[in-house]
Amino acid sequence: MTGDTSVRLFCLPFEGVSAGVYLPWAEAIGPLVVVTPVELPGRGRHPRTRPCGSLEPLLAEIMPYVARMCDRPFAFYGHGFGALLAYEMAARLEWEHDAVAERLYVSGSGLPHRTAPEHAVSHLPDAAMIRRLRDRGRMPPVGRDPRRADRVLPALRADVAVMESYRRDPRHVVHCPVTVMRGLQDHSVTRADLAGWRRCTRRALRMETFPGGHYFLLTAQRELLDTCARDLIRPASARRLRAAAAAY
Secondary structure, eight states, rough: OOOOOOOEEEEEEOSSSSSGGGGHHHHHTTTTTEEEEEEOSSTTTTSSOOOOSSSHHHHHHHHHHHHHTTTEEEEEETTTHHHHHHHHHHHHHHHOOOOSSOEEESSSSSSSOOOOGGGGOSOOOHHHHHHHHHTTTOOOOGGGGGTTTTHHHHHHHHHHHHHOOOOOOOTBBBBBOOOOOOOOTTSSSSSSHHHHHGGGSSSSSEEEEEETTTTTHSSSHHHHHHHHHHHHHHHHHHHHHHHHHHHH
């Protein structure tokens, strides 16, 4: 796209919710960052398909869409479960398509790893699973409304199952800078947890803290989007200007 300085920001939802949670971002951040929510099976635009409780079938559903949409510089943002997906997708685009993201934002999550059986909750009955997640401060806000629980729980259980069974491929080290994010009052994710992402990139790792708890992306939207805009808009514009100058 000649003269276009926009960057596409793929946004992956946290566990149990639709990617529609990111729709307000598009207007808030402005036209130079093209917010592109990536919907997962079993929710949003795919309500008639079943949520995927395994990583590989889930990625098989969404990777073709993301690969097709890499028509300009791109970055990833993922919160919670979405951080795992954003990382895996960024790594696989490098391996399979030689396409490197501008930046990877991983939010509200330490480095994903297989959950010890005694801490797993995805196999528990609904009430017990919800109670455990609430105790950890990881029950999505939409799942707290009893009128919506029947729609949220299947996707929530599937996403938690993927996280609990996840095994990271140590070869998946991305070649883009990584920004790790947490809420200041989020006791489920520590700075040490975030620092673990250092193993996943050959570029710089930066840590950002925002006001709020685990779901700070819903309450500190302006601060978070300002951070993304500073990272993505200016470098993209500078690259395009250099390219245009070189053409003359």
